[in-house]
Amino acid sequence: MQGAEALLMRTPARLRATARAMGALLLFSLVCTIGSAACSEGGTDAAARAVAPSQPATAEARSSAASAADARPADTAATAAPLEATAAPHASADSLFSRPVVIGASASDGFGLSVREHGAKPGDGVSVSLADIFRVGRHSRPTVEGYASSMAFVNPGPILSGEMDRALRRSPSIVIGIDYLFWYVYGTKDASGAPMRTAEERLANLDRGLAQLDRALSRGIPVIVGDIPDMKAAIGKMLSRAQVPDPATLDAVNARIRGWAQSRPGARVFGLHESVSSITTNGSLRAGGTEWSVDDHGPLLLRDELHPSFPGLVAVASSVVESAATLLPPESRTAFEASFDLDPMLVRRRLLDENVRGSGEARSRTVDEP
DSSP states (O other): OOHHHHHHHTSOHHHHHHHHHHHHHHHHHHHHHHHOGGGHHHHHHHHHHHHSOSSSOOOOOOOOHHHHHHOOOOOTTOOOOOOSSOOOOOSOHHHHTSSEEEOOSHHHHTTTOEEOOTTOOGGGOEEOOHHHHHHHHBTTOOOOEEOOOTTGGGSHHHHHHHHHHHHHHTOOSEEEETTTTHHHHSSSBOTTSOBOOSHHHHHHHHHHHHHHHHHHHTTTOOEEEEOOOOOGGGBTTTBOGGGSOOHHHHHHHHHHHHHHHHTOTTEEEEOHHHHHHHHHHHSEEEETTEEEEHHHHOOSBOTTSSSBOHHHHHHHHHHHHHHHHTTSOHHHHHHHHHTBOOOHHHHHHHHHHHHHHTOGGGSOBOSOOO
């Protein structure tokens, strides 16, 4: 590991947490600056709550220097035209998750999340990303490449296309992007930097994001991507009103994503919209054969109402595993799902034990390597 991430890993845990907390506050400041002044009322309090959420977690806003350095300009002419060749279902439960790569934005990057021992100081937490959860949650402990960036909103086109560049260089067995398309639809600027306000502009920008996913599918690499959730509850906290599409636009966007996936055998759509709606309406989520509720697992969203909590992100991982299983022949699906153990307490324990052993090399990689 090199650069800022490697430096953080060599820094005492308390100082690492302080740096990440400062990063979280900087991230909130940038959102407000780029979005609008709508973040002002109640916004600072929300940012502080994200830095110190109620569950045993501390702030995590990973460095995206590698993403920015490697990012390439978005293809403004890209469209989501049908592919001549797409990924076929995998024949092996082992091969499907042999080299997984996670791309996307702050939810996948584990913004605001860490785990710590009971009684430990907040600065002694261990950061958590979706890639980490997949790695320690599977019995075989695969190497999971994590390229998701909490800073994707700053310049989504180059950063997100750069993530795909790095993913493809790894020849992944599967690409997972639960929030990869989020900033192709939310925000006020499209992938080329032009203003984005109308439904037509957001749909056109979505096509650019789908074209990036087609780069993987055209190489025979299956893709699991999330649809677009309704995050209006985060207005005034982490989002401005101008950044949030209206309900009709969201419906049109998600219909286009579903239509895109239907013509691509290697694509699966993770129902992020439905999951968030269930959490905000019912306080619960059905995932991985388990009913995840506030009563049993604690809040599934952070107080900023934009990012998943630690149990919320584990629940997302469980749903992704269910989606991935459908890429396999029916006779292989049960064994594949059984190869994961995504209980939040077990995942937390494994992450903490790994940190005690100092197994930094085994952690999911989140930056480029030579």
